[in-house]
Amino acid sequence: RVWEAGEAGDVAASWSGPHFVVLCGGDEDRARDVAAALTSARCVVVGGGGEGVPARYEAAVLQTLELLQRIVAEKPKDEVLIQLVVAGAGAEALFGGLAGLLRTARLEHPKLRGQIVVVAADESAAQIVAHLQESARRPHEQAVRYSAGTREVASWRELSPDAGVAMPWRDGGVYLITGGAGGLGLIFAEAIARGAKDAVIVLTGRSELDDGGHARLSGLERLGARVAYRRVDVADGAAVRSLIAELRESHGGVSGIIHAAGVIRDSFLLKKTADEIHAVLAPKVAGVVNLDEATADLTLEFMILFGSGAGAFGNVGQADYAAANALLAEYAAWRNEQVRRGERWGRTVSIAWPLWRDGGMQLPEASERQQRQMGLHPLATEAGLEAFYRALAGESGEGDEIAVLSGEAGALR
Ligand SMILES: NC(=O)c1ccc[n+]([C@@H]2O[C@H](COP(=O)([O-])OP(=O)(O)OC[C@H]3O[C@@H](n4cnc5c(N)ncnc54)[C@H](OP(=O)(O)O)[C@@H]3O)[C@@H](O)[C@H]2O)c1
Incomplete structure (x- = not known):
């Protein structure tokens, strides 16, 4: 998996359907600011409780899953956009694994559209809101990353089969x-x-x-x-x-x-x-x-x-x-x-x-x-x-x- 420069330009108008923003990592202050600016979306914070990566990640999985369960239980008529904000450095970036959950959710419930938005750890709430709005106009992109003024999209690059092979084992290892x-x-x-x-x-x-x-x-x-x-x-x-x-x-x-x-x-x-x-x-x-x-x-x-x-x-x-x-x-x-x-x-x-x-x-x-x-x-x-x-x-x-x-x-x- 690689990050590649995102294509320029909007492909859709602003998202007009139901819209949820999930902020990973438990920064309540930033979440409040994002929620205040994004009045058309409902904001949720996950992964704030517990100590250590396993406990925080499990809490985030559970809370995101509960949110998805509530959304599905309401039987939405339109597509629902769920944007998940992850800080792109250090242990906080591990919340990006929630992408697996979002991809599965879409397969089980095609009305759910998940998108991971990776941002720099020090970005302001206003910058995050701008990234969320921009990415909401490209909802088909499942994972996007903002860093140092660039916008990248996750995709797959095929490896060439003729690059050789390496057997990592050695005698006495x-x-x-x-x-x-x-x-x-x-x-x-x-x-x-x-x-x-x-x-x-x-x-x-x-x-x-x-x-x-x-x-x-x-x-x-x-x-x-x-x-x-x-x-x-x-x-x-x-x-x-x-x-x-x-x-x-x-x-x-x-x-x-x-x-x-x-x-x-x-x-x-x-x-x-x-x-x-x-x-x-x-x-x-x-x-x-x-x-x-x-x-x-x-x-x-x-x-x-x-x-x-x-x-x-x-x-x-x-x-x-x-x-x-x-x-x-x-x-x-x-x-x-x-x-x-x-x-x-x-x-x-x-x-x-x-x-x-x-x-x-x-x-x-x-x-x-x-x-x-x-x-x-x-x-x-x-x-x-x-x-x-x-x-x-x-x-x-x-x-x-x-x-x-x-x-x-x-x-x-
Ligand atoms: N086989 C596939 O087609 C496939 C495809 C995709 C990915 N994978 C991945 O490849 C890995 C191996 O798959 P496999 O087919 O070999 O599965 P497997 O035969 O079920 O073996 C998994 C082993 O993990 C052990 N295990 C589970 N929990 C553990 C824990 N907490 N601590 C230590 N050991 C634990 C189990 O033994 P105990 O119950 O005795 O602990 C079991 O022997 C898995 O992680 C799987 O997700 C496999």
């Missing part, structure tokens, strides 16, 4: 895969075991490993890797810190992390509950924060976050999962910013995966059929690994978020 006993975790553990000599591979999950899991681990050891499974809930900060301390003690550190822990609790936006949202957000959101903080002073070579097409494009029934995965993309950007400042090590890439043919998570048959009609086919293991190596081969300028699509290229473009 130490690799942590969260959700490692799941479908994709084991595929990548095997890729490491085959691609590097004497690698140490540590897999985590909340459950006890079953017989099948033990057999898969023995198979990996036969390939020459040293493999361990640890029952660690990645959403539990203390447990993650103690696992990282153990890896530091026994192996001198960690070379790379694949964050693949995740759960789904599919249901329509109108039916989502706070418990479901918490269950879906915890492994991804608290998970990435815990991993990042626990490894802040380690010289990681990479941190790869397993996101989903649901985050990048939205997916019916997955409003919470889309918000969780879209947060990972924002987190990758934020962490890479810290790497550039010398505060973290190793490139972070969030990969928005499509459905894997042999992954653990599966789609209901009807959704898979619908995807096929759109030209999307389940991703085969070999092609998925190739896409992974291609995603890592690029320079950091290629994007913090890389979406992988599998199917009929013509139809998908």
Whole structure:
């Protein structure tokens, strides 16, 4: 995903239908000023309560979802514009992950039109209002960003397949895969075991490993890797810190992390509950924060976050999962910013995966059929690994978020 210069000129008159502005981050004073100037819109503040990224983000997801539920319950006759204002720097930018929720909302309720408007942290209420009004005249743009006098629009740029591939594993490396006993975790553990000599591979999950899991681990050891499974809930900060301390003690550190822990609790936006949202957000959101903080002073070579097409494009029934995965993309950007400042090590890439043919998570048959009609086919293991190596081969300028699509290229473009 890249930001490109926005096209000039208005494409529509001022928005005349129902209009909501959601201000992320809880700055009540600024919200009051924006609300006073934008009399035709209803303003709401989200993400103000709670401490730390996971709590604030979960509050913002819940509050935005409740707003969408109220709007839908009123059965609007016209299209409703929901503009979400996000400050474009530091941890505040993570609220941009709410884009996943808005994209899903539009798929479930086509009358809802979401738009993320990223602004500089120090912009006045008057400037924000001007940006909102300008962007409301281009409601088809799903994400726009104002910075240093420029207006940019988020879009996708196709990566050239011939830029080479990079296998990030090296002999003797130490690799942590969260959700490692799941479908994709084991595929990548095997890729490491085959691609590097004497690698140490540590897999985590909340459950006890079953017989099948033990057999898969023995198979990996036969390939020459040293493999361990640890029952660690990645959403539990203390447990993650103690696992990282153990890896530091026994192996001198960690070379790379694949964050693949995740759960789904599919249901329509109108039916989502706070418990479901918490269950879906915890492994991804608290998970990435815990991993990042626990490894802040380690010289990681990479941190790869397993996101989903649901985050990048939205997916019916997955409003919470889309918000969780879209947060990972924002987190990758934020962490890479810290790497550039010398505060973290190793490139972070969030990969928005499509459905894997042999992954653990599966789609209901009807959704898979619908995807096929759109030209999307389940991703085969070999092609998925190739896409992974291609995603890592690029320079950091290629994007913090890389979406992988599998199917009929013509139809998908
Ligand atoms: N498979 C696909 O087609 C696909 C497509 C798009 C994106 N993805 C993403 O890729 C990742 C892996 O998918 P998968 O197909 O391998 O799914 P999977 O087979 O369901 O594996 C996910 C693993 O995550 C673990 N997990 C869940 N919550 C956890 C927590 N709090 N702490 C530690 N581990 C936790 C689960 O183990 P426990 O229950 O034992 O904790 C499970 O083994 C997921 O994040 C998913 O969102 C997959």
